[in-house]
Amino acid sequence: MQLNGVRRTTVVVTALGTLLTTLSALSGCGSAGDGGARPAGARGAPGRSAHRPAAVDPTRLPGVGDRLHRRIPAESGQVVAVYGRGKDSAEATVVLYTRRGSAWERTRSWPAHNGKKGWTVDHHMGDNRSPVGVYTLSDAGGVLDDPGARLPYTQDASFAAPRMWAESHWHDFDYVIAIDYNRVKGTPPNNPARPEGEQKGGGIWLHMDHGSGTSACVSVSRKAMEYLLRTLDPARHPVIVMGDRADLST
Structure with missing residues (x-):
């Protein structure tokens, strides 16, 4: 009887040891309870970064570096920023910023297209790239009647795209x-x-989108064009800051 009791005790202890070993192995696989093992001496809540994002300067346009930011006239209160996806990409995002005091506020944004071959800092006629830079926005027009534009608007059927x-x-x-x-x-x-000559190109507009890249213009939806026409105000000296994200941030 004593021998049988010793055997039963041995079996129970062995089984208990196996169970504890199994539980220990499971809890070492990064369970939901502790977020996984942390190095000795690590402090703070699991997964929380020790670095905080840099503070955003509201007096600067996001993603626009010193080179182009210095070219925005001091009196400008409206900026149409065109953020090209890449140097050789026709995809872009247009964002309207409005100055409130010394701060720039994001007002509206729309998907857009630019030159079918992307962007260039040295635009020439026929290169199918949009010019990188800062340019004023002074005049508007089109085939359709004036939708209530604040910029001087010329309605003329001669704007129509060739039917070819x-x-x-x-x-x-x-x-x-x-x-x-x-x-x-x-x-x-x-x-x-063309004051700088034909080879420098021209006729570069914001116009309505057809779903793909342009010859050099920037295109957005009809609703976006109507909004911009009714919002851009000569008294606020609107400008466009345009380029691929890498050139814009230089």
Whole structure:
């Protein structure tokens, strides 16, 4: 009887040891309870970063570096920022910023397209790239009647895209806002004058989107164009800051 009792005790102890070993192994796999093992001496709540994000300066446009920020006129109270996805990409985001006191506030944003081959700091006619830079926005127009634009607006059927173009492009110029790159300010957007010469290109506008890249313009939806036309105010000296994100941040 004593021998049998010793055997039963041995079996129980062995089983208990196996159970404890198994539980110990399971709890060492990063359970939900403790978030996994931490190095000795680690402090603070699990998963909390020891680094805080840098404070955002409200007097600066997000993602725009000193080179271009210095070119924004001091009197400007509205900025249309075009953030290109990449140097060779036709995808972009347009954001309207409004100055409140000394701070820039994000007002609205829309998906957009730019030159079908991307961006360049040395735009030339026919390169299918949009020019990187800061440009004033002075004049507007289009095929359709004035939707209530604050900028001087010229309605003229001559804005219409050629019918030899793909049908998806026929309404591109129903509404346009001239980007003051190599053009005469204070004239209709379709004025063909090129003060810096034909080779520098021109006729670069904000206009309605057809779903893909442009020759060099920036395109957004009809609703976005209507909003910009009704919002951009000559008294606030609107400008456009445009480029791929890498060039913008330089």
